[in-house]
Amino acid sequence: MEFAMVKKNFHVVGIKNSGRFADFGREVPHSARQFMSRANEIDHRTETEIALYEPKRDDNHLEGEYYVGLIVKDALNEVPEGMEYMLASNDYATARGKISEVGNLHAKLAKWTVDKGYQRNLDSLIIETYHPMESDEEEVEIYLPVL
Template identity: 55%
Template sequence: MMVKKEFKLVGLKGSGEFANFGYEVPLLAKQLLSREKEIFHSTETEISLFEPKRDEEHLIGHFYTGVIVNEKIKEVPSGMYYIEANNRYVTTRGDISKVGELHLHLLNWAKEQGYKRDPDSYIIETYHPIGNGAEEVQIYLPIQA
């Protein structure tokens, strides 16, 4: 499905090898959650923004992990960032244990539908607990207008 969506978030910035994001992003998320009470207007929905990998030589990237806020934040906690992302996205949602498969399926579907990725905008994931310790991820892949 294609959507136009705006995200407002407060979070921490991390960087590392793309291959290690699956390990590094959850670690940074734990750090953020230990400081969540410092963030005003939190919706408690966790979110991550990822720099897109440009090509095979692009080995190091950055990411943000945070919480969605429901209004613009004037004072950001020390060491954190306030970010707004507003774009057109193709999106899908499913079990977080299948996040790699979901990304691949979404990329293929977008290509089949004639959408072109926006290489200058963050790939976004939001995280949604569904009970019994299970969690779903919603992926937003930015596309060109």
């Protein structure tokens, strides 16, 4: 598992949702499947699925917002009804691994970030991009915003 620091811009068209953090593991994939049924409505889309999450600030922070969508090639002036265009731009700590190990990957990346002396940016969204693999299960790339 490799970790890195990157500065990256994500152009995204997606749908905003909210729910209990404890339910994100079930809700986000469900919301993503619903969103993907409308993917053909989006101009200049790529094939890369993306989710953006409000960070959980503490144990008392029980509900949060998230977006599911697709990366698009550039800024859009018009998006389909019920969808939003957003630009997420930040410095990120990043790692990539199997989707089945996403929780472990998040924990190891967060630890690496602290060990390297970075501070999490709790005012920016956590990003995951999803990558189907030909001979293996889907992979996820995580981007933790840092200061």
